[in-house]
Structure formats: structure tokens, C-alpha cells
Amino acid sequence: MPAPPRKRRRPDVSVLRVGHRPGRDPRLTTHLALAARALGASRLFLHPPDPELAERIAAVARRWGGAFEVRGVSSWKPVLDDYRGGVVHLTMYGEPLTKVLPRIRHAPRLLVVVGGAKVPPALYGAADCNVAVGSQPHSEVAALAVLLDRLLGGAASSRFRGAEQRIVPQRRGKRVLAVRKRKAG
């Protein structure tokens, strides 16, 4: 079914990364967080917590704008249990994204769960749906990016509020502008 032509409201998307290994996965989880922010998610719940990584992403958000944040959680199950909205688990073993997308695109709130090296089996049952971006060995960063792009399409090109600087797209080379802040009060 094609999407209705009128402008639709985008879901508020949170991402939950389960099984992060601080010290071993910092770069991968950093990529996951940056992709989540750039493609329109509102926050990343990170299990287990990694304050250093959270601070690095907070620094990006201060400079480049928006309200994206990383919140450490010591247990993943309560995040699912307390979440008021649909829970989508990304796994190569799940149903094809094209099949699931019509069911989730009009949800007001979605929690996208992304496993790490080892996925707790209970996750499959705890999620409302298990979704595969291609039934092939994959990258969770890539799978999340495709899901967010299809779900929130175009969010990637929107500007973020409160940025200190922004990129002016160029055919060649780099151009970054400092953004003048409005005075408070």
C-alpha cells in the first residue's frame, strides 16, 4: 500500500542498544548513536551504561544541535516493559521490513531494539515485532539506518535546533558556518 499523500506525522523513535560492550564496542556504538541522531531518532537507551560514550554524543549534540541524548540503562527489560508504544526488534531472522512497515509507520511512538554480539532470546518474545532488513548477515548500524530512513524519510536532511554550527552543502569541498545564537531574555 502506498503512503497517503498528505503529510504524515512522524513517530517519535527511541533506540535501545542491548549488550553494548564498553571498551570493546565504543566505535560501533558511537556509529549507532550518530546514525540514530542524524536519521531522526530522539534518544538512545544504552545497555549497559557507558558514560564516556554518552558524553561524546552529548558534545556532538551541543555543537550540531537537536535534543538527542544517550541514556544509560542497567537492565534492558524494564525499558521494554515501561515503554508506552510499539516495540520493534531488528534481527536478520525477523519478518521483512517491507511487510512490517505499513503496520508501524503510523505509530505515534516506537522503540527500536538493536542487539549486540549476543542477543538475549527473551527479546524475540518481548518485542511486538521482529524485523529483518534483508535476511542476510548484516550490520546493526546499517539495518537501523535503513529502518529509520524508510520510517522517517528525509529527517536526515533537516536542520537541528540550537546548533552552534551547520554545514552548507557543497559540490566540492567543505563549508561550515557558525550559527549566531539569539540572546536569551
Next chain:
Amino acid sequence: MPAPPRKRRRPDVSVLRVGHRPGRDPRLTTHLALAARALGASRLFLHPPDPELAERIAAVARRWGGAFEVRGVSSWKPVLDDYRGGVVHLTMYGEPLTKVLPRIRHAPRLLVVVGGAKVPPALYGAADCNVAVGSQPHSEVAALAVLLDRLLGGAASSRFRGAEQRIVPQRRGKRVLAVRKRKAG
């Protein structure tokens, strides 16, 4: 402009990863390679070469099918110079993907160049176009995934030839089938 309704031929896509750091980036570049394969690219040129990584990806292709391969290259410039097709450089500083997509989607062959930690400035001039998936700090894995999904959309769900096993999509849990091979001769 919407794409024409008739089935279009997909470009043959190669990916060139510039500035891989063997020993430091193995997991990130592995994710890049897996995403490239799962989302329909034909090969990854890897600069500099990393035989261990190439063999890991070859093992995936043997088990899960298809002809995707990683080819090490000791110098990136000749790959661009010798390539017969359009060269697209992924960078957060480039033109928006939505603007560039109509120009590249009908190309028969495309080389997508993905920088690592440090991008040689000459790359911006050597590419036919510099493309941004969101003008925000990002993940090159995520940016490549979105580009490939928009360009080759649906490739992710296609089966790969010659696989030893394949996933049967499930609402819950995992199901993997061994694929019976046809006898040769």
C-alpha cells in the same frame, strides 16, 4: 520526480573504502562490507588491503551465497581513474542525496567511495559528485546503507545464489534452512 513505473535496471555498484586501518577498524570495516553485500553492492575495494578481513567476508559469501568479494588495493587513485562509470563520494559536506539521486539512479555502473577517519582532500575533486546523507556527523556504514537502499531498494530482501543456507523469516525466533545443492555435471 517519481521513478518510472516500469521495472528499472539496477546499477552495478562497487564500494571503495579509503583509509581503512587494519587492526584498528576491523569491526567497522566488516560492518561496511556486510552492509554493502546485504544491500546489493557487487564488491568492496579495500584500501589498504586487509587479507584477514577479506577472508572473513569470503567465508560469509560462501555460506550465504552471492558473488560479493573484497579486493585489497594498495592505492585508491588508480581505482577511480580506471573505473568505467560514475564515482560518488559519500561525505557529510556534499550535496543532499535527494538532490543527487535522480542524476545517478539510471547509471549502469557506480563506484561509491567511503572515507575513513581521514579523507584525502583530492577525493572531493576526483569524484563526479560528493553526496551527503544528512549534513550531520554520521556513520559511514549508515550513510552507505541509506544510499544503497535508496538506489537499489529491495535488493536487501533478495536471495543470493549458491547459498549453503538461508533464513526463513519468522515472527518470533530463528529459522535457518540448509540449501540442497544441485549436483555438478
